[in-house]
Amino acid sequence: MRKGRLLGLGVGPGDPELITLKALRLLQSAPVVGYFVAKAKASKGQGGNAFGIIERHLTNAQRRLPLVYPVTTEKLEPPLSYEDVISDFYDTCAAQIAAELDAGRDVAVICEGDPFFYGSYMYLHDRLAEHYEADVVPGVCSMLGCASVLGTPLVYRNQSLSVLSGVLPEDELEQRLREAEAAVVMKLGRNFDKVRRVLQRLGLDGRAHYVERATMDNQRIVPLDEVEPLASPYFSMILVPGEKWRG
Numbered sequence: 641m642r643k644g645r646l647l648g649l650g651v652g653p654g655d656p657e658l659i660t661l662k663a664l665r666l667l668q669s670a671p672v673v674g675y676f677v678a679k680a681k682a683s684k685g686q687g688g689n690a691f692g693i694i695e696r697h698l699t700n701a702q703r704r705l706p707l708v709y710p711v712t713t714e715k716l717e718p719p720l721s722y723e724d725v726i727s728d729f730y731d732t733c734a735a736q737i738a739a740e741l742d743a744g745r746d747v748a749v750i751c752e753g754d755p756f757f758y759g760s761y762m763y764l765h766d767r768l769a770e771h772y773e774a775d776v777v778p779g780v781c782s783m784l785g786c787a788s789v790l791g792t793p794l795v796y797r798n799q800s801l802s803v804l805s806g807v808l809p810e811d812e813l814e815q816r817l818r819e820a821e822a823a824v825v826m827k828l829g830r831n832f833d834k835v836r837r838v839l840q841r842l843g844l845d846g847r848a849h850y851v852e853r854a855t856m857d858n859q860r861i862v863p864l865d866e867v868e869p870l871a872s873p874y875f876s877m878i879l880v881p882g883e884k885w886r887g
Contacts (some may be wrong), residue, residue: 650759656694676751749761757781802820
């Protein structure tokens with residue numbers, strides 16, 4: 641029996657019109673559509689952000705396969721380990737999808753942004769791509785969505801861009817930002833106040849832009865000094881564009 645194909649589809653940062661034609665074609669041809677969703681949303685019958693982007697394109701004949709995150713924070717009470725819990729979760733998801741592929745059904749796993757740029761799909765790809773045919777379609781990633789809604793170029797001419805995680809220790813984050821010509825800081829959330837402190841110490845806060853949920857209906861652009869530290873959502877980031885070059 642022919643095995644199914646694994647399809648990793650980037651569906652963009654939030655605006656439903658930013659999905660590519662190729663991703664849309666493969667999505668609509670797949671008999672099974674897998675999507676990641678937080679437990680709280682799944683319990684309410686909701687499908688999560690990526691699913692919301694593509695739901696209108698699905699037919700009743702396509703089977704939905706929710707992949708429900710067991711946790712949504714990296715800080716767990718001992719003896720629980722986030723790394724162990726989430727690794728087991730991806731193992732379970734991979735097994736579910738493998739069962740569909742072994743039965744000859746293609747499975748499209750959707751991923752907000754790009755599948756290989758901080759995308760959850762990549763952990764399934766690492767587990768399955770050696771055993772099944774896998775096609776990955778790139779998507780518009782969130783930092784480019786942020787730059788577009790800000791109307792701000794990220795890098796000019798020969799400048800380099802650093803993409804950093806807000807989870808980094810404060811001293812390491814400061815060192816990397818000090819050396820950066822332009823930077824994007826992702827994974828803010830509870831790390832926002834730390835990131836803002838570093839930007840202020842380096843004198844970069846005047847160049848920094850804060851965006852929540854770029855390209856989504858509930859998008860917000862907020863001055864850095866007005867952001868409530870504990871209210872920064874998962875879908876937020878800070879852009880520090882390169883110095884302008886007029887050419």
